[in-house]
Structures are given as structure tokens and as C-alpha cells.
Amino acid sequence: MxxxxxxxxxxxxxxxxxxxxxxxxxxxxxxxxxxxxxxxxxxxxxxxxxxxxxxxxxxxxxxxxxxxxxxxxxxxxxxxxxxxxxxxxxxxxxxxxxxxxxxxTAIRTAAASAVATDHLARQSASILGMIGAGNLAVEHAFAIAAVRDITRIAVWSRSAATIDSFRSATATLGIPVESAGSPEDALAVSDIVCTLTPSRQPIVRGVSFRPGQHVNAVGAPPRADHREVDGIGMQRAKVVVDSFPTSMAKSGGVLLAISEGFITEDDARTELGDVIVGKAAGRTSDADITLYESVGIGxxxxxxxxxxxxxxxxxxxxxxxxxxx
Structure with a gap:
């Protein structure tokens, strides 16, 4: 049956x-x-x-x-x-x-970001930044708050109404939610950043990354020509992927950064599972910038x-x- x-x-x-x-x-x-x-x-x-x-x-x-x-x-x-x-x-x-x-899809995607955050973000990380405020952002707020003591959430969206809906949907967390004027403003105050937009062109610039920050790059569709983070961002970060073969097939963030010369294939070989079981290093110091490139796997x-x-x-x-x- x-x-x-x-x-x-x-x-x-x-x-x-x-x-x-x-x-x-x-x-x-x-x-x-x-x-x-x-x-x-x-x-x-x-x-x-x-x-x-x-x-x-x-x-x-x-x-x-x-x-x-x-x-x-x-x-x-x-x-x-x-x-x-x-x-x-x-x-x-x-x-x-x-x-x-x-x-x-929504809950396992947020769960994977939470697992990556737990293994890659600083233990003291307490301010969560959201680039995008839709349903996937709501799931990420609950998931990330389960692995770090989040005291504040800074959210950027093109729609004020979407931020209001996000605030209502996450009210049970009891965490203050504030609007950010731009993606850069959200990055400037956040220890952990989740990018959650269906962007084709980079919406987050690596020059805005701060030492010690952890980024979950999640929202871009699984297409080789879509990405949320530019090549400089990929270059500045320790990149961890969900699956190397899958990333080489459908992660625009990885493939475009390689084609532009910012990173090599070897820079994107570390898988989340390797970090979990200790086969590869993730964060090695509080100053590291870490980035989880989430393309989603079956x-x-x-x-x-x-x-x-x-x-x-x-x-x-x-x-x-x-x-x-």
C-alpha cells in the first residue's frame, strides 16, 4: 500500500x-x-x-x-x-x-540552515539578519533561534507589509524584530545572516561582510545563473556546501564565482556533513567569515x-x- x-x-x-x-x-x-x-x-x-x-x-x-x-x-x-x-x-x-x-521543503531547508549555523556560527552570535521576509524567513527565524540565543532580528524586505507579516508570524519567539533600510544595513548589525530572496543578481555584496559573521545563502533558485551573494563574498568566506556534486550542477553562487576567478572548485569542496563528522574544518577562529551555500538536496x-x-x-x-x- x-x-x-x-x-x-x-x-x-x-x-x-x-x-x-x-x-x-x-x-x-x-x-x-x-x-x-x-x-x-x-x-x-x-x-x-x-x-x-x-x-x-x-x-x-x-x-x-x-x-x-x-x-x-x-x-x-x-x-x-x-x-x-x-x-x-x-x-x-x-x-x-x-x-x-x-x-x-520549507522546514527541511530551514533545518539545514540551522544545522549549518550550529556548526559554523560563533557560539556568542545573538543578532539574526534576514534578507527577505517571506514564509521561508519565518521558518528560518524559528530554526535559528533553536540553536543560538537570538536577542534581536533585523529584517530587510522591499515590502513593509511583508515585514509586518513576518513580525506577527514570529511573535511567539518573543524576539524583537526591527526593519533594516537595506541589505547592507541588515549585514552591518547581524552576527548571523540568512539570504532568502529568489534573486538572479547578487543582492548581498561581500565587501559588507564583517569578521566573525556567518551567512546562510538560501533563497536563489537552483539554477547556474542565479545567486544572492557576489564573487567577493564567496572569496572572503569559508564556503561550506550541502553537496559538492549538486553545487557544481546547480549552484549559481558557486559556479559564477568560479567562472569569475574569485574561487576555485577546491574552495567549494567542503560539505556540511564533513564538518559535522570532523572530516573537514569549518570555523577555525572567531574572526572567520563562514558561508553555507544551500542549494537543497533530496x-x-x-x-x-x-x-x-x-x-x-x-x-x-x-x-x-x-x-x-
């Missing part, structure tokens, strides 16, 4: 703390060879769209997340990114579950999906279908 889980089904069982721990363990498993996550190959869609089949496996399960990035949906009033996750048994090949990808989706399937099955949530009939 195949368990089909909708967006609302998934929201009812997802737990941010559990997802963060699962994502951390998954990245550690990737570093030790217990998990697999090959680089995806993009499929061109009409109207400059892209489809990415993201395959991954480990712990008795294999999964494929099909991510469709459709810029034209913005004019249709529809989400520009949509995804579906299919999970199968690695032993029998049986289809175990089909899951909507929206909630899992392994993170599978780590969250495993939890969702377990909890949904135990609570009788979702719809079971016999696909073999």
Missing part, C-alpha cells in the same frame, strides 16, 4: 526539532557513505521552466523529489516552485508514500519524509492506496 499525504496532513505531524536532528544525521550519513545523493540533471520546461528529479537513498528507503521551478507561475498567481516526493522501499522496491513537497527531503511517514502511520493520517490494483 502507498500512503498519500497532503500538505495539511504533513503539517499536522512535522516537528521542527525532529527535522533538524534528522537532517543533521542525514548529512553525517552522506559524509560517511551511509547515504547517497547524486547530483540531479535538469530538464528544460516551457516558458523557461526547469524540472529537477532529485534522487537519494539510505536506511532502507530510496526517494525521488520532482521539483518544478516555473517562473511564469508568478504571473498566474501560482507558486513558482512546486514539488512532489515519492518514497520507495530500498529492499522490495514497493512504493511506500507520495508526499506533497511544500511544507517539507537527502534532506527524505530525512524529513521518513519522520512524516512514521508519525502519519502511527496516527492513522493520510490515504492508503493500492497502486498495483
Amino acid at each position: 502507498t500512503l498519500v499525504l497532503t500538505h495539511s496532513d504533513i503539517l499536522s505531524v512535522l516537528d521542527r526539532h525532529e527535522v533538524r536532528k534528522a537532517v543533521e544525521q542525514a548529512h553525517a550519513g552522506l559524509a560517511t557513505g551511509e547515504r547517497a545523493n547524486p547530483a540531479p540533471s535538469a530538464i528544460a520546461l516551457p516558458e523557461s521552466g526547469t524540472a529537477l528529479p532529485m534522487a537519494t537513498g539510505g536506511r532502507g528507503m530510496v526517494a525521488v523529489k520532482l521539483l518544478c521551478d516555473v517562473p511564469a507561475n508568478r504571473d498566474r498567481g501560482l507558486p513558482t516552485q512546486r514539488s512532489t516526493i515519492m518514497v520507495s522501499s530500498a529492499i522490495t522496491g514497493e512504493s511506500l508514500a507520495i508526499l506533497d513537497g511544500r511544507a517539507i 537527502l534532506q527531503d527524505l530525512a524529513a519524509a521518513e519522520l512524516v511517514i512514521e508519525h502519519a502511520t502511527a496516527r492513522g493520517i493520510g490515504t492508503s492506496i493500492n497502486l498495483s490494483e
